[in-house]
Amino acid sequence: MKLLNYTSSIFSGILFLLLSIWAILFYFEMLDEIYDSLDDGLENHKLLVIQRAHEDPSFLNRPEFEDGFTIQEIKQNNILAFTDSYRDTLMYMQNEKDYEPVRLLESVFEQDGKYYLVKIVTSMVEEDDLVKELFFGLLWLYFGLILSVILLNNLLHRRIWKPFYKLLSRLDSFRIDKDTEIETEPTNIDEFKLLNTQVKILLRKSVDRYHVQKEFIENASHELQTPLAISINKLELLVEKDQLTEDQTEKVAEVIENLERLTRFNRSLLLLSKIENRQFPEMEMVNFNDLVKEVVADFEDLASYRSLRIEVKGKYILQHQMNKDLARILVTNLIKNALIHGKEGGIVMLEFFQNSLEISNEGVNLALDSENLMSRFQNSSAGKSSTGLGLAISKVIVERFGLKLSYNFSGRHTFRLDF
């Protein structure tokens, strides 16, 4: 969830709660005030009526409501425990042609030795109308507030968090092999200042480490390969002098073969280090169908030499965003493995499924040890010249770009590449 939406929704929630509580309290306060006011009015009216009754005794006999009051004579013994009472009741209103709520005051007074019950009414605000008005008022208030909050949040949010988002986008486009420093926006906010500084420090360390490692790999390459190259070349020149017997030539050939094996191993190890040091930053959308076609064509001769047929099946197109050279190495490794370990005369199958590519071959009629299969140096029966690093390299490539490589055996040795 975006920060903006998160804060907005929290505000909305809190506001809703607060406003609801406030609404309830306000309502009862309001009602209280209204009743107080009405009751004061009734009290005042009662005093006025009593005063008028003193002046005009015709008032004393009014059994029906007229001008909002009635007066009736009552017996003395009914008044002893009497107190003024206010209550809500209904009364028929001419104009509304319906019963409407009114507030009634019942009281007693004495005049000339006689006792009278006086009832005063005043029309009352209808409770449900009040509630309805309050409710809608509150709703508008609520939405108004929410709108303002969201608007303000949006306006301010962008400005407040600008340094943060700028940093995020610069981090996104930072290239460890090309860039050395990251530019940060000047800011007054302490937290962002701190963030910028820390990120700069961290990046500098990463860049340094990257370059140190890269240099190490390049120097190691030089130191390892040079003596090997020299040795191989010297032996080649030795044989060329043509002064050796056939047996001796054979021996020299074997030495060269082993040196070449060491050379290949070193090259694989260096490749592995480079991949792990993230030295292949270029990415593109690699079409694996095309790639497989190219690689299969390259391996035509090896396949026919081993009497293996390569079949490519499946109509799904598989693509992935990754480094093209590493994709090629991955595909090459898998196909080469299948060709080298495949049983002569058999078929190497490449099948494109909706989300995966399967490469399978017949071979040793026993499942390989899948746990150790992709760790370095694991070798199988197929001959000492395979370095065993091929699958380890494949695994590292696969992990780097979010693919998955798995193995299973069901008559055929199958490697599945999940996209």
Add this chain to the structure above:
Amino acid sequence: MKILIIEDEKEMLQNMRQTLEMENFLVETAGTFKQAVEKLGVYRYDCILLDIGLPDGNGLELLAEIKRSKNNDGVIIVSAKDSLDDKIKGLDLGADDYLPKPFHMAELNARVKAVLRRKKFEGAQTLDIGNLKIDIDKHTVQVDGEELDLNRKEFDVLLYLGTNENRLVSKSALAEHVWGDHIDQADSFEFIYSQIKNLRKKLTSGGASLEIKAVYGMGYKLYRL
């Protein structure tokens, strides 16, 4: 043809000198940046083999200097670092080729000859061996005027062996050159044998005056009959 080898590893320098002298090239050497600068200041060369990993200076600077003097000397960068950055930089600066170490002698030979061909013989790009005329651009081979029908791989093998005429070309050198680097982890290089077999058959039936001899365990050698 005069070749300058700029290389600080003495033994490597010796190997390279030896193999190129076997091709009857005139070979001069420089073991340091300083020596290279001196030599380049005075002489012109047909091809320069430049190791950019020189201890006392940056080989790429040397390359820039060579190109600045507009000598049109061919330059092949030799590098042990297997660095893509160096390769791109070098080729951008105008190097004719980039050869990573370790390399086979046959490969060195082929690259030098390719650069020389491009620089010196801007017109004719053919290789004549005995009664064979190999047209490098058109990828055709003629024996006594009659065209020989070779597939792409057979042509590449013939050209490579022919460029290294009378030289021993190791199996792995041939495989790497014709089939590509990725092939180098194959079980063995025996699969190239069938191509050699087919090539031999076609050469014989075409009446070519050369032979491809197998040196047991090592590789092949092409020579005129």
